[in-house]
Amino acid sequence: MGIESGPRPGITLAVVxxxxxxxxxxxxVVNVGLPQIAAGLGFSTVGLTWVIHAYALTFGGLLLLGGKAADRYGRKRVLLFGLGLFGLASLIGGFAQEPGHLVAARAVQGIGAAALAPAALALLTATFPTGKARIRAFGVWSAMNAAGGALGVLMGGLLTEYAGWRWVMFVNVPMAACALAPAWRGIVAGPPPVRSGRPDVLGAVLATAGMTLLVFGLVRTEQYSWASPITVTTLAIAAALLAAFIYVERTTAREPLIRLGLFANRSVIGANAYTLLVGAAMASAFYFLSLYLQRVLGIGPALAGMEFLPFALGVVAGSVLAVKLGYRLPPRTLLVIGGLLTATGLAWFGLISPDGAFATDVLGPSIVASVGFGLCLAPVVSTATAGVAPHETGTASGLLNSSRQIGASLGLATLGSAAHHRTGQTATPEALNDGYALGLTLSAALLVAAVLIALTVLRRTSPPPQPEQSDDRDSLSAPDGRAIHPHATTRQLEDHRREDASA
Known part of the structure; x- marks a missing residue:
């Protein structure tokens, strides 16, 4: 066995x-291909949404367990496991012959992603703890995060039209292989993790089951009214399971998925609430726009995917701009500016018309919303993970990703039901347009709510120091070894001291 050469930040950043x-x-990636998937496998209208929900729910529901596993068993080991599982599930899903086969494969993909995402983000946080390098690294992370979501629609359209919908699953296999090789050889395993107890698997099961039933109940309101016994019973059981999850986390003899004391940190709770709402809005917006382009304007999947390209480029541009502004503006300011821009773009999308066109109904709002979305991504991640103890970075990363995925599923379930109710039983282009426009307008309202959270929950901070002046601040650490974020203010440092005293 060769001698380890030490940390390789470049390889770590590339893999992440x-x-x-x-x-x-x-x-x-599956959004544009949904009509073809429905025709190929025989999905019902309501059942089709579970192609998205199956991935988002297992991803979001198990992220806390994935983050805890990364902290306990080692980030590199969990990353490799997640890559293998994700690639295998993608391969199997591409050969699906029944609706249940594809939904099951998507669920297993979500399990793999729940291991991958927090391990990767924890590796990034540990490799780039502070300063200029951290801002750049999170800028790259946010750009790839945004590009994946935006380019997924473009790639999904091209693959669906020219290779078949099965390639929206197969495409992950070479990507997983490309990440697996450098991760195996280039990422250096960290110090031996501290194993203070076994992870709380029961808590993960309760959280995932509770969220699945909650989304299931919301989706079924298209068939059963809110006051029907079926809806009331489903939502009551979901609430009971989520309450049981909180109880287990407070009382378990095992290592809890998340230390509830993390929620006393205003940065953590504020960033996660912000991400939950943004995830709900953006997942719904992608869904409605994909269907608007194909079912209302009548364009093919490839062209529909191409018309998302300005959005993808705008997100990348916004992420790059966030890196440059990150040296001059505090994260909260970027979250407010980005949230307002995104809300403006989504509200503009809400003006779509049945006889619209790309130039008049899609291009302008795509640019505004995407640049705003790109501005939000890096600051919210940096805010949610700054000041967290090193042994909890995986958990904090998992919590943030969980908020995003659960928000996506809840937003799609709730706004999708509202749009379906507005559309009614007659699926004419005009009726569909009215439903999609309502969904996009409600998405804008969610962004406004996220901005209000940033203003009221997150603390006001002074502009961060310039890179060449940040050496002293970069070296700060809490008494328990936590890295203090380079943007931390005096008040935040006092908060750290109070948390240490109370601990």
Whole structure:
């Protein structure tokens, strides 16, 4: 066995970028292909949404367990396991012959992604703890995160039209292989993890089951009213399971999935609430726009995917701009500006018309919303993971990703039901347009709510120091070894001291 050469930040960043692109891609790559998937496998209208929900729910519901596993068993080991499982599930899903086969494969993909995402983000946080390198690294991460979600629609359209819908699953196999090789050889295993107890598997099961039933109940409101016994019973059981999850986390003799004390940190709770709402809005917006382009404007999947290209480029541009502004503006300011821009773009999308066109109804709002979305990504990740103890970075990363995925599923279930109710039983282009326009307008409202959370929950901070002036701040650490974020203010440092005293 060769001698380890020490950390390789460049390889770590490259692997994390591929991983984040891949898991983000799978949230949107199937969207444009949904009509063809429904025709090929015989999905019902309601059942078709589970192609998205199966991935988002297992991804979001098991992310906390994935983050805890990364902290306990080692980030590199969990990353490799997740890559293998994700690639295998993608291969099997591409050969699906029944609706249940594809939904099951998507669920297993979500399990693999739940291992991948927090391990990758924890590796990034540990490799780039502070300063200029951290801002750049998170800028790359956010760009790949956004590009995966946006380019997923483009790739899905091209693959569906020219290679068949099965390739929206097969495409992940070479990407997983490309990440697996450098991760295996180039990422250096960290110090032996501290194993203070066995992970709380029961808590993960309760959280995932509760969220699945919650989404199931929301989706079924298209068939059963809110007051029907079926809806009330389903939502009541979901609430009971989620309450049981909280109880187990407070009382378990095992190592809890998440230390509930993390929620006393305003940065953590604020960033996660912000991400939940943004995830709900953006997943719904991608869904509605994909269907609007194909079912209302009547264009093919390849062209529909191409018309998302300005959105993808805008997100990357916004992410690059966030890196440059990150030296001059505090994260909260970027979250507010980005959220308002995204809300403006989605509200503009809400003005779509049945006889619309790309130039008049899609291009302008795509640019505004995408640049705003790109501005949000890096600051919210940096905010959610700054000041967290090193042994909890995987958990904090998993929590943030979980908020995004659960938000995506809840948003799609709720806004999809509202849009379906507005459309009614007659699926004419005009009726469909009204439903999609309502969904996009509600997505804009969710972004406004996210901005209000940033203003009221996150603390006001002063602009961060310039890179050449940040050496002293970069070296700060808490008494327990936690890295203090280079943007931390005096008040935040006092918060750290109070948390240490209370611990």
């Amino acid at each position: 970028a591929i991983v984040q692109f891949m898991v983000s891609l799978d949230l949107s």
